[in-house]
Amino acid sequence: MTTMKAAQKRAQAKVEYNAFLAGCPSRQLLDRISDKWVVLILCALGGDNSRGQTGAAHADTPKAMRYSEISRLLAGVSQKMLTQTLRSLEHDGLLTRTVTPTVPVTVSYELTDLGLSLHHMTRGLRNWAQTHMAEVLANRENYDARTS
Amino acid sequence: MTTMKAAQKRAQAKVEYNAFLAGCPSRQLLDRISDKWVVLILCALGGDNSRGQTGAAHADTPKAMRYSEISRLLAGVSQKMLTQTLRSLEHDGLLTRTVTPTVPVTVSYELTDLGLSLHHMTRGLRNWAQTHMAEVLANRENYDARTS
Numbered sequence: 001m002t003t004m005k006a007a008q009k010r011a012q013a014k015v016e017y018n019a020f021l022a023g024c025p026s027r028q029l030l031d032r033i034s035d036k037w038v039v040l041i042l043c044a045l046g047g048d049n050s051r052g053q054t055g056a057a058h059a060d061t062p063k064a065m066r067y068s069e070i071s072r073l074l075a076g077v078s079q080k081m082l083t084q085t086l087r088s089l090e091h092d093g094l095l096t097r098t099v100t101p102t103v104p105v106t107v108s109y110e111l112t113d114l115g116l117s118l119h120h121m122t123r124g125l126r127n128w129a130q131t132h133m134a135e136v137l138a139n140r141e142n143y144d145a146r147t148s
Numbered sequence: 149m150t151t152m153k154a155a156q157k158r159a160q161a162k163v164e165y166n167a168f169l170a171g172c173p174s175r176q177l178l179d180r181i182s183d184k185w186v187v188l189i190l191c192a193l194g195g196d197n198s199r200g201q202t203g204a205a206h207a208d209t210p211k212a213m214r215y216s217e218i219s220r221l222l223a224g225v226s227q228k229m230l231t232q233t234l235r236s237l238e239h240d241g242l243l244t245r246t247v248t249p250t251v252p253v254t255v256s257y258e259l260t261d262l263g264l265s266l267h268h269m270t271r272g273l274r275n276w277a278q279t280h281m282a283e284v285l286a287n288r289e290n291y292d293a294r295t296s
Contacts, residue, residue, distance in 0.1 A: 016281075016282075017277070017278040017279075017281045018278065019184075019187075019188065019274050019277055019278060020188060020191075020192075020221055020222060020223060021223050022223040022224030025281055025285065026274075026277040026278045026281045027184070027224075029277040029280075029281055029284060030184045030187060030188075030273060030274055030277040031184040033273060033276070033277060034182045034183055034184045034186075034187055034273060035182055036167075036175070036178045036179040036182045038182075039167075039178060039182055040167065040168060040178075043168075044168075073168055074168060075168060075169050075170040076170030076175075090291070091287070091288055091291050092284045092287055092288060093283070093284060093286075093287025093288075093290070093291070114280060114283060114284075114287070117276070117280070118276055118280075120272075121269075121272035121273050121276050122273070124268075124269040124272070125178060125181060125182060125269050125270070125273075126167050126174075126178055128181070128265070128266055128269050129165070129167055129174040129175075129177040129178040129181060130165040130166065130167060130174045131165075132177075132262065132265070132266075133164075133165045133173055133174045133177055134164075135241070135262060136177060136240045136241060136262075137173065138241075139239070139240055139241025139262070140239055140240060140241075142241070143238070143239050143241070
């Protein structure tokens with residue numbers, strides 16, 4: 001019966017929350033998850049991090065990553081931005097942060113099931129941007145030629 | 149043969165663009181589409197705009213909408229932000245803007261096929277935020293209780 005209860009809870013949640021409404025908490029949550037660093041962190045931890053992967057046809061292999069590994073993979077992210085984003089994802093329960101008392105200490109991050117469910121949504125965004133980049137660039141050129 | 153060529157082009161695009169790289173144009177495109185207003189505009193024009201819809205189980209009915217309709221639906225958006233976002237989506241070829249010479253003129257917006265393909269990615273984000281809001285709120289409470 002647990003499954004039915006969860007389904008009922010989800011059905012109820014859909015009625016209660018509407019991101020079109022300015023005051024709805026889901027508007028603020030949508031704002032938080034609609035962020036390129038969130039998308040890229042989820043791609044990294046979700047295992048969808050190699051060049052040329054489609055993020056659609058293969059099974060991802062989620063993995064724990066150290067702070068320094070994530071930082072290296074997400075070229076150009078500032079320490080401040082990365083730390084803040086990881087903390088907010090931990091706060092929302094999307095990833096866990098584990099400190100291992102080595103010398104120096106090792107800090108690693110791993111997606112929770114909830115984080116993985118969001119990853120399944122956001123991986124499509126990165127993939128879409130990479131797949132349609134040429135088309136968007138052509139559209140921009142056409143637009144600029146028409147309006148100049 | 150057109151289909152094969154398009155598929156080859158897409159396969160090539162995947163190799164060329166990588167949003168993990170700071171200088172890659174797809175990083176900037178990912179940044180642009182990872183935006184709550186983009187997500188909500190695409191939901192509106194994609195027909196996924198009523199309260200309580202899951203955005204997964206039903207077929208969307210894309211439609212043309214007037215500026216004023218979009219503005220009303222996206223509670224809290226400023227005129228400046230809405231105008232800027234619509235213009236950048238038009239620039240990228242994700243929607244078309246049609247001016248009808250009524251008095252006063254009618255301006256309407258409609259998704260292109262490219263915009264619709266992005267909508268199929270972003271609709272999941274809004275849906276995820278609405279569906280998992282209760283779980284995220286519970287996670288935040290737990291986190292705050294553990295760390296205070």
